[in-house]
Amino acid sequence: MPAADHLPDFAERAKLFGEKVRQRRNELGLTERDLIERTGLSRGYIQLLLNNRGGHKDPSTGLYKPVNPTLDVIWRLADALELDPTYLVDNGRGVEADAGRS
Numbered sequence: 001m002p003a004a005d006h007l008p009d010f011a012e013r014a015k016l017f018g019e020k021v022r023q024r025r026n027e028l029g030l031t032e033r034d035l036i037e038r039t040g041l042s043r044g045y046i047q048l049l050l051n052n053r054g055g056h057k058d059p060s061t062g063l064y065k066p067v068n069p070t071l072d073v074i075w076r077l078a079d080a081l082e083l084d085p086t087y088l089v090d091n092g093r094g095v096e097a098d099a100g101r102s
């Protein structure tokens with residue numbers, strides 16, 4: 001069973017992840033294109049992360065499943081956004097202004 005299917009709050013965690021990425025990108029004044037160039041990720045994948053919308057629909061609900069980034073993606077984003085990768089995945093920390101200083 002995929003991790004996203006057995007955690008009832010996975011959608012909220014994925015949403016928070018995207019919000020953190022979006023907030024930090026804005027703080028640094030980066031465009032979507034800048035983030036793409038810094039990470040080497042595709043435009044489509046960056047948009048899925050920022051918009052909290054995965055590429056696959058749940059057959060039972062018809063809703064899109066949240067995106068589930070790999071460790072490689074988390075590290076690339078953290079490096080591009082000048083963040084500690086743990087900030088992006090720490091559910092106990094909300095979206096923080098100037099998180100790069102922590």
